[in-house]
Amino acid sequence: MKRSKPAGRSIQSILGYVLLGLLLSATGLMGQDTAADQQGTEGKTTVEKSGGDAESRDKKSQEKGRFLQKEITVTATRTRTLSERLPVTAYTVGQEEMEQQPGYGRNNYGELIRDVPGVNVGESVQTAPPWINLRGTGYFVGRTQYLVDGLPVASSTTPMMTTCLNNNNIEQIDVVLGPGSALYGANAAGGVVNLITRQGSEDVGAFAALGYGSRNTWRPSAGAGNRVGNFHYYVSYNGDMTDGYKMRPLRQMLQLYSLGAKSNLNGASVEDVGYRNHNFYAKVGWEHDGAGFFVNYNYAAFNIDGGQINRRSVDNGKQGIGSVRAWVPIGDAVKVSAAVGHQFWDRPSTSTTGLSLTAYNATPTTRSESKTRRIPAEIQTDITIGEYNVTTVGGFFSTEKLETDVLSRTTHLPSSQSSTTTNQYAAFLQNQTFLLDKRLTILLGVRYDRWQYKDIYDTSSVSAYSRGLNKFAWTYRGGVKYRINDYIAVRSSAGTAFWPGAASWLFQNTSSGTTWREANRRLKPERTWMVDGGVEITIGEWGTTLGLTPYYGRIQDMILYRYDQHPTLPAVDIVRTRNVAEAEIYGVEILFTQRFGQHLMVFLSHTQNHSRIIRDRNPFDVDHPTVKGNQVANSPDFHGSAGLRFLYNELFNFSASVRYADWRFYDNDNTQAPCYHMRPFVTLDLKIWRDWYLTDELILSTAFSVNDVFDTENYFTEFYTISPGRTWMVNLGMRYLY
Secondary structure, three states, rough: OEEOOOOOOOOOHHHHHHHHHHHHHHHHHOOOOOOOOOOOOOOOOOOOOOOOOOOHHHHHHHHOOOOOOOOEEEOOOOOOEEEEHHOOOEEEEEEHHHHOOOOOOOHHHHHHHHOOOOOEEEEEEOOOOEEEEEEOOOOOHEEEEEEEEEOOOOOOOHHHHHHHHOHHHHEEEEEOOOHHHHHHHOOOOOOOEEEEEOOOOOOOEEEEEEEEEEOOOEEEEEEEEEEOOOOEEEEEEEEEEEEEEOOHHHHHHHHHOOOOOOOHHOOOOOOEEEEEEEEEEEEEEEEEEEEEEEEEEEEEEEEEEOOOOOOEEEEEEEEEEEEEEEEEEOOOOOOEEEEEEEEEEEEEEEEEEEEEEOOEEEEEEEEEEEEEEEEEEEEEEEEEOOOOEEEEEEEEEEEEEEEEEEOOOOOOOEEEEEEEEEEEEEEEEEEEEEOOOOOOEEEEEEEEEEEEEEEEEEEEOOOEEEEOOOEHHHHEEEEEHHHHHHHOOEEOOOOOEOOOOOOOHHOOOOOOOEEEEEOOOOOEEEEEEEEEEEEEEEHHHHHHEEEEEEEEHHHHHHHHEEEEEOOOOOOOOEEEEEOOOEEEEEEEEEEEEEOOOEEEEEEEEEEEEEEEEEEEEOOOOOOOOOOOOEEEEOOOOEEEEEEHHHEOOOEEEEEEEEEEEEEEEEEOEEEOOOOOOOOOEEEEEEEEEEEOOOOOOOOEEEEEEEEEOOOOOOHHHHEEEOOOOOOOEEEEEEEEOO
């Protein structure tokens, strides 16, 4: 397929945005956020169960209007730290912000953090999680670290298992920008996304709700939660069922076929893709005098049609993520915490002969099953010396086994089998020092990771058994923040990260099915470093906040994967990987909020970014065309959102947001083709809602929302191989407070 080399944006344009931000900073501060403390009270507050009078309820609505605002973080530093002392860039989207989001066509957590600076979200097929690409690094699988309640999720493979989380069971989402491997290990080149699950509180009660929307979409939910003394509990059921939409539209797949990507036609949708997702969740815990524990589990059952008769992309699939976490103080200076998790998925699928230019054959050909079992565990000790120094030391271990079986639908015999076990070991050390009456914060951290691939078996490879590999990486981070006065603070941070690549890229030499692989045992772990700075100014009496964060970084030994068409088999792709030399990333993030009176707030979140591959180790290799000068995949030159929120529950609550992005490419080859070259878009989302206090204990909730109001054609391409268009959703719910 034809490729183009996009011209890079000039550094003058970047400097222009920096100067603009500096001029604007005379009037406001960035709404810097923080994460909840999963080792204590989780940063939660208790809300009165009584509806109260109009004035008190309006005051609560005003509090909900705070944009990305928390007081204490734990995700960004692994210890409780006030946000005003945090020397790294971190944000939180909490329950209040989630309630103000419309009902999106894709019910996933990526939609909830689109308004965060430095976050660019794309979508893929229903089987995949959202593509959360942080700070211009692109590629959500390898350069974004996903956590659930602080534990990494499948860091050696992909974040696919996070698809078992329903948005209604997420308490808040923490986003820490900049390389974070010194905290949480692999895959954190652009940063970390921590999905913190809900727990019971006095304002939960018993509830039931139903959503109905476009394409006959139903979203029922029910549950209960409360806090009784030192104990808390939360249980829920959530469903997501729809007749679906074209997941791989035929028109786009035919265009790709005409451009040489012939393997895409086989899986084109000839009917809408429907899905039936059921999620069950429970969490119980206890807290007293600085000690506590919780146990939780997310379990989901999936069925997703493949857009063709007899084709199922997920056929009675099952997934689960759970953890146990406990913490206890030892005297006044030491706190010990430990956690262990259980993560699994079991995804069977059914394939057919599929579509060609001359015929459509719905005959089932193979049944595949992918299984992953993962056990992560960590232990951490925090040592506090007075009020001015906190030292954190800890260790991490995980074991993960991946298995894949492909069975013939005619003989019912296995046509291929593979399995790999990955063990990871890590130790980390961090120190936070507070000086000058705690106006100055200094943060330093280091981590050592070692991982081992073993028990490698693949019947499709040239040799079914492969010898294992051992690899290691050192990563570092540091930061400093100085609060000049009550209005102005400055900060700077630096860090490194690594990503080892997928295990299949190292060992699999397959020559069956529609996707073949060529192993590359010489593949080196990708390395990233980045520095940033920031200015934060706030004028509380004006209701104004603004922040500016420039950043600069490099990705070295960048891993490039390619889907090359087989030279003689048009329906077959060959996956190849290699290390290219280097990519350069720089840009600036701006966040601005302004309040007008008690009920109205406007906001702007803008990221200006430049991500380009600046060197290619193989510029004259005909089998690997040069990518020098290309845009890093999924890294648009600018993106952001702007909107307003009117919060006055006695009348109504209303939110409107405009989201926009420049062009981006799905691949590092910068292929100009549908679903590969995503065009610029501007789209509008709306939501109106209200809570009706029928009694002090009984609350009726109503909401109506529209996503992509103007049915923007260019916005379709933001969804890789998906064209959902405009979607709407009506929600009705009842809640009884004990």
